Amino acid sequence: MSNINSIGPIKDAGAPQKGAEPKPAGKKYPTFKQTLSNYMKEVNEMQNKADISIEKMAAGEITDVHQVMNSVQEANLAFNMMMEIRNKVMEAYQEVMRMRV
Numbered sequence: 001m002s003n004i005n006s007i008g009p010i011k012d013a014g015a016p017q018k019g020a021e022p023k024p025a026g027k028k029y030p031t032f033k034q035t036l037s038n039y040m041k042e043v044n045e046m047q048n049k050a051d052i053s054i055e056k057m058a059a060g061e062i063t064d065v066h067q068v069m070n071s072v073q074e075a076n077l078a079f080n081m082m083m084e085i086r087n088k089v090m091e092a093y094q095e096v097m098r099m100r101v
Contacts, residue, residue: 036085043082046075 030038050071056062 039082039085043075043078046071046078050075 050068053062053068053071057065057068062068
């Protein structure tokens with residue numbers, strides 16, 4: 001396997017140089033995988049909460065339809081956003097796979 005040599009940095013007076021901003025010491029940021037995993041867990045919790053509120057309304061424990069509809073719409077919106085994120089990630093992956101090396 002051959003190594004690819006870099007061209008080198010482009011000097012620009014207005015652009016910040018690599019390493020110019022110090023990173024906070026000891027602060028760890030979540031990875032992309034962890035972020036997506038956490039978001040999927042939150043969406044699943046919203047779906048479960050909506051299901052439970054529907055069951056409680058059917059059993060007569062909840063009489064406020066607005067509360068139930070609110071939790072269902074919140075779960076639906078979160079799920080739709082998750083699907084859009086998935087679609088964008090898949091599009092980006094396919095674009096990278098189409099690139100010629």
